[in-house]
Amino acid sequence: MNARGGLNAINLAWRHLSFHGVRSSILILALGISAALPLVIQSLIDRGETATMARADTTPLVVGAPGGGIDLVLGTLWFLPEPLGSIPARTVDEIRESELAQALPVSLTARAGGAPVVGTDVGYLDFRGLTIAEGRNFAVPGECVLGAEVARDRGLGPGDTILTDPEGLLDIGGGYPLRLRIRGVLAPSRSPDDQAVFCDLRTSWIIAGHGHVHIDLEEVKDEPEVLMGTTEDGRSIASAAITPYTELTPERLKTLHFHGDPADLPVEGIIVIPKDTKSSTILSARLERRNDIQLARPSVVIAEVLERVFKIGALLAGILVATGVATLAVVALVLALSIRLRRDELDTLSRIGASRGTIGILLLSEVLILAGGAALFALIILGCSFALPDDLVLRLAS
């Protein structure tokens, strides 16, 4: 058989596969997915691990209420919605006063439009390397800046407002939603910060009901559902109507006050950035001695979590490999049955004079074309998985 004969056999193989396009496509998809899935899973786990560790590695220490270190780290670094215990805000001051580290409070009591509202101070944005893409940073209670994705998904920007989610619609004694004034939008950082709303710590306390402002009824005299009327001596009478939300205007901020010493108000986590290794050692020793707080090292905690994930991932990859082998066996069976079904066709080719080599190339070409198609499909799937942004990988992983 000459080269042209071989090419003609390959051509016949191609025509046969094309004629049975649906069957060929199903075989290619089945093989491709079976081959790609273990690789994609492994790749996603690796990338998830890298991205997760990167955030953990850049956060030296975290302080929070005693309890599970994983919840504390996941809450403080990834703003996960699971409720965390709290510690008094004075702990932040104590760490700062030690002059051994920078302390950034993280309060996670509320959500706005489903996004976590992170009460902190302006130093947090610097620490994470977050920059303002539009507008300016928050400065006073009632102001906020949006993570890039929150702003993009909701079509919001500087000058707009966003309402915090009500804690309980039927709890008239609970905190009212707060209408936050958006002062800026952060540049995308491909991190959980893109999906959060950042505000002053005091704003978080107000949302949680630890502080409030007073509304001058003169402001709302045009709102009959709020202002019921005035007495004969000119005093305004407020109605019992429930306002749908509260807004902190500059006038109202003058009346802002907290119930109790702000140092006693809660924060869910504190990000601690020691000045150097020595400071870290000293501070860690001090903090670890205390029973009222918990000190966690995110890199250690996350490494433990990832180790578990890795084991599960390896198990999953093993299962997928086994599934792939089973799929391969089924495909091989399909091909073998196909050859049996094609006995007449192959016999015809043989009788007309096709050599065994030609028939062999014909069959082998079909297998190789299917395998090649499957490999290409697997590469496309793998390529698509590589194109997924890290933060999406993290979200998929979570």
Next chain:
Amino acid sequence: MSERIIDFTDLRFSYRGTTFQLELPEFHLDAGERVALIGRSGCGKSTLLDLACGIKRPERGRVTFTGSDLAGLGELERRRTRLASIGLVFQEFRLLEYLSVLDSILLPVRLAGRPVTREIRERARGLAERAGIDHLLKRRPHRLSQGERQRAAICRALVSAPKLVLADEPTGNLDPDTGEAVLDLLFEEVANADAALLVVTHDHVILPRFDRVVDLTRENVAAGELVP
């Protein structure tokens, strides 16, 4: 004098594990000759066709094709000889479902690894035109009638301008009128090519059209020289 195309001498063939035995002291076929092969089922008609084209090799005796000992050739050479010089027509047409009529006709050329030149393509089209299927060249077999399929199969058998055409009950699956038309085509094209034609058939109505009729189960039915 016509060229001797096929020549069987002192032929003997049997299948292992069966009582079947074919013995043929002498049989020949010349260029331009049209011979019908008849006999009861299982008497060895199709086996004889396989021996004539080198698909099977005899246990004893010689099968000479255009002067060469076909049985003495290796497997690959016999296949090459088939592709180059022997056309086969089957009762069940045996067209490949995934090839168009034109590609089906050109199949032996491609299997032989020969280039499909414009000349060969024109020859294929010419055959199809004479077979009355030139308007169906792009169709696949499942969209053809039985008669059209057999015409395509005949064109396939003839595309390489074979010296010998072997047809195993070519009209067996066709109604009488279609069978007659297909046989007309086969005879005409074989005559055009000056090829020898050996047809296995059970249809005694068509026997008068052949130069010779050989019955494998009886002696000398009509100019036959075979001993069963």
